[in-house]
Amino acid sequence: MTFRYLLCLVFLLGFLLPVCAQKADTTIIRYSGQLAGQYSAGGVNRTLFSTSHSATLLRGLHFGAPVTGSFLFGKQDKRLKEREWLFNATPYYWKGRFRLYGIGGYERSNLRGINNRYQLGAGPGWAFYSDSLGREVAVSNLLIREATYFEGGTERLVSRSSTRLKVVYSYRVFALNSTTLYQPNLANFTDYRATQLTTLALRFSPRFALTGTYTYTFESRVLEGKPTDNTNVTVGVTFSTK
Template sequence: MNIVKIIFKTLLIVGALLVAAHQAPAQTPADSTRTAPATTTAPVVAASTNAAGGLPSSEFETYNVSGQGIRYTAALTGIYSTGTVERVYLTTSHTGNLAFGKHWLLPAALNFSYGKQDGALRERELLGLLTPAYKRGRLKYYALAEGEQSNLRAIARRLVGGVGAGYQLYLDTLRNEVSLSQFFLYEHTQYLEGLLREVPRASTRLKLRLSKGPVVFTALSFYQPSLQDFTHDYRLNSTSSLSFSVSRHLALTAAYTYSYESIAVENRSSLNTNLTVGFTYSTGK
């Protein structure tokens, strides 16, 4: 199969998903400041692009470790500006992929962001992700465990568990790759305002990796609708990075994250985006 056609179709799919997020119909806001029982509905607010989202690094599961070994990457980015507006922002991401024998993999990712503007806390995002996998040829079977906190989205605690399967649509000797996977998840989200939501979800994930010499482009896109109300309750996440290898272990990386939740608490943004530039360190096989 022609890799150019695969890449073109892949980017069209990702673009269509992002456009759909912007065109999603708005819902009527409601009061979310009081404690509420478990429910499948929650207030929605208008989208905004003035805050950063927290997602796992796009390096997550990029490296397919052969045999027994581990691949580890780390990235750290910091910003400080003063003048009319004082802003402090720090983000760090860490990923690892541990291989046991020929078929078992243990990918993990951790992402933390912290930001203040004029002395007021805005970003304090934490996300940990673990996806043990069994690989047989181009087919993978997954289990998934995720924990998350988000000041931007007023999430005090989000716990997600699930299972899934994925298939490599394209893979070559240069590690260029296009993969598609499908998960079934159960989400438990406790918001800072006291609202509790417990939602079963489907999750379709598209993974892309392209390389040419020292330049590597990676992308992960997720579409996660509720199994109870897939029309109005869904999430879109995407993270992509462009890296230029400076040495064997060090690369200059520009990363962009996009996070949209059709249901969010009042006075919190449904849409969060972030662009960072920094160095990524990697080691292992």
């Protein structure tokens, strides 16, 4: 069975498992969408546009199925430099502080020369702190099988450990959401990927907020001539439902 068929199966299970688990009157769907951009001029003229969307299906007291997607488009000196797509489904089960996650992901990036990247994995997690306001400090570790198809026809198939630190905090009109990922190749720990995504939101109403987002990615092994890291800082607006 190919990676793309397995990926479709994970997305399907992410929706069907929670639906089959509990009664229909306990279903909750939450949506959040963000538009952000950046412009700079001087030594390098740069424009950057990004949009991200997430939908989470919560079922009963123990099951959830978040699906997220993002698109990024950037130019430097009027030349296309960045165009990236990212999709993830992370169905999970939780009871108390324990978490059990699955993941299916797809990525495409011309900045790093990635035509297609597929990820499948599963693993446990633990919430050191969580409350009824949605604030949380949690760590998880998943084993991931990853297939990457690069520009030029080369490809890589590796197994990774994916350690994630997630911090969600809110105080009055301010909200912080931070995710840190460290993903080494299990066969060679000098081959690794690290990601930091932090969003600070100033909420004007229960549904609208002004956001600032910091994104950093580092990949130790890339195609020749491609950058190993990339940093973006954007400002935008977010719409969400409860």
